[in-house]
Amino acid sequence: MRCQPNAWRQVYNWLNSEQACLLCDGRCAGPLPICSPCKAELPWLEQQCRICALPLPAAAMVCGECQNKPPYFDHVQTPWHYGFPVDALITRFKHHGKWPLGRLLGSLLSHHLQNAFAQGLPRADLLLPVPLGKQRLRQRGFNQAGMLADWLHTHLQLPSQNHLLRRARETDAQQDLDAAARQRNLRNAFALTDPSRVKHKHVALVDDVLTTGATANSLARLLKKAGARRVDVYCLARTPKPGGFCPQ
Incomplete structure (x- = not known):
């Protein structure tokens, strides 16, 4: 008919x-x-460090840690601080396989990035999800960073390589460690399968949450040594520093 x-x-x-x-x-x-x-x-992050996106009481500042020891990555772009309800949504996506929640957060992140690009943030040449160890991947069944990178690839039309970065060895869960232990835990933990693919490229690491930045810094160091021109981090949320400023 x-x-x-x-x-x-x-x-x-x-x-x-x-x-x-x-x-x-x-x-x-x-x-x-x-x-x-x-x-x-949603806990939108407005005042933050210009480099690592740490929540700060005033805008357009660089946090003391980035001043004293600048990270290997150049910039973190994230829409939220790690507060309710985003923290609960990420947990349900990451640990309980609630993919629709992850897709919603990924779509909102892509809109946030589009606005940032329109305001002058350089677009990355390549998206690289933070890799998950084989044991944890078997337990969880998926890499949440890889799924986020796939959704950003679709929405932003940016190339994505899900297997260019890999875990060279299994590591302990980062959330169970303090800042110093995180650094030791990640020593020689990552490898590039083809370093030539990142040479002279502007690369963006994709992850769910940035806490101390140890994982992102370790990966950015590896990428810079391989010749990457710039390394940014695209993530869903940034955690406040323990005992530091926490947005309301």
């Missing part, structure tokens, strides 16, 4: 414009499954 395609188009449009919010189950007017009030209440 001639009316069938039109009827399906109406149903298709309704499905795309009447999604349920994944946070409150209310109706969404936009293309993403999050309503405007819930989106506004």
